[in-house]
Amino acid sequence: MSDNEGTTKKSGYRLEYASSARSKCKGPKPCAGSPIAKGELRVGSVVDFRGNTSYAWRHWGCTTTKIISNMKSQFESVDELDGFDDLRDEDKERLRKAWDEGKVADEDKAPGEEAEEDEEKPKKRAPAKAKKDAGGEDGEKPKKKRAPAKAKKVEDEGDEDAEDKPKKAPARK
Numbered sequence: 001m002s003d004n005e006g007t008t009k010k011s012g013y014r015l016e017y018a019s020s021a022r023s024k025c026k027g028p029k030p031c032a033g034s035p036i037a038k039g040e041l042r043v044g045s046v047v048d049f050r051g052n053t054s055y056a057w058r059h060w061g062c063t064t065t066k067i068i069s070n071m072k073s074q075f076e077s078v079d080e081l082d083g084f085d086d087l088r089d090e091d092k093e094r095l096r097k098a099w100d101e102g103k104v105a106d107e108d109k110a111p112g113e114e115a116e117e118d119e120e121k122p123k124k125r126a127p128a129k130a131k132k133d134a135g136g137e138d139g140e141k142p143k144k145k146r147a148p149a150k151a152k153k154v155e156d157e158g159d160e161d162a163e164d165k166p167k168k169a170p171a172r173k
Contacts, residue, residue, distance in 0.1 A: 013071055014044040014055055015083040015095070027062025041091055043067070060094070061109040068102055 018036045025031050026045075036042050036059055043063050044055030075081060078099040084092065098104050 011080075011082045012046045012074065013067075013081055014046075015081055015087060016042060016044070017087075018042050018057075023057045025058050025062055026056045027058040028064070031059060031062050041087070060091075061104055063098075063104050065103045068098060068104075072099070072102075 018038050018040050021035050021038045023036045023042065025034050025036055036057055041060040042057045043060055044057050045067070047054050047056045071078075071081065078084060078095050081095075084095065087095070094105065094108060098108075
């Protein structure tokens with residue numbers, strides 16, 4: 001979709017109902033990559049890829065607090081968002097409520113989705129275990145090292161490899 005196709009307001013965001021089930025959600029991990037069903041409310045963020053302007057879509061429930069705060073910084077009210085006028089009344093109320101609270105209501109989120117706070121802050125890794133001395137002070141044997149992978153032998157190498165290979169019995173007549 002280009003900049004000029006079917007839009008009257010120019011902005012970085014668009015609200016609409018999915019026209020087909022081909023678009024994939026670009027939201028947080030539990031939902032990322034899942035298809036957005038036809039007729040479902042979705043939010044699009046403008047993306048410029050190699051000179052072509054398009055939208056990165058996500059379910060309404062996958063909209064993060066960061067996206068809503070970015071929308072608030074660009075617009076005075078939710079009514080100014082592109083596509084807002086085309087939505088059903090109950091969806092307009094959901095959007096107004098989320099705009100006032102600064103987050104999507106819990107009942108609108110996809111089931112099994114983690115809290116947004118977990119998404120924004122990367123989880124800390126567990127501390128690395130201390131390596132034991134090679135001598136094995138705890139009475140454990142050190143792990144054996146694996147032998148390097150065997151190289152494939154070429155058949156034309158000569159007699160020195162003939163000793164290593166098992167000899168096959170000649171074919172019977």
